[in-house]
Amino acid sequence: MRKLELKLIKLIKSYEGFSLLEALMSVLLVAILVMGVIGLTTMFSKYTRDDFISTCLLQAASSGIEAKRADYSTSSIVINCGGLSVNVTITGNPPAQPPTMGSGQSACAEVTATASVSGRTMVLKDLVCNFPQG
Secondary structure (H helix, E strand, C coil), X not given: CHHHHHHHHHHHHHCCCCCHHHHHHHHHHHHHHHHHHHXXXXXXXXXXXXXXXXXXXXXXXXXXXXXXXXXXCCCEEEEEECCEEEEEEEECCCCCCCCCCCCXXXXXXXXXXXXXXXXXXXXXXXXEECCCCC
């Protein structure tokens, strides 16, 4: 019986639990892990937002070029993209009337669309032409 008691006491002592230092180290490791996950999540959301804004700027500038093709007098438009109001300024003057054949005048002009929102800007350039029919 005495041997059984000694074995039981040794078994209980081997499972005494955590010390205060071990508990603090565990808390520290979990805190470092949580901070890392929060940092990655924040960085991911920032870059996703930047990509979204860049896409909106590109689409708005492209729409500005197309607006100029549709109406040569257009000089600015506002495009709504995912809750953002993107301001687009369009410069360049393609000929309102197509030049006559053989006149030596160019039927094209470079048009620049500048889209801006939230302090960010994108510039897109293209040729807009008005060719004579025939």
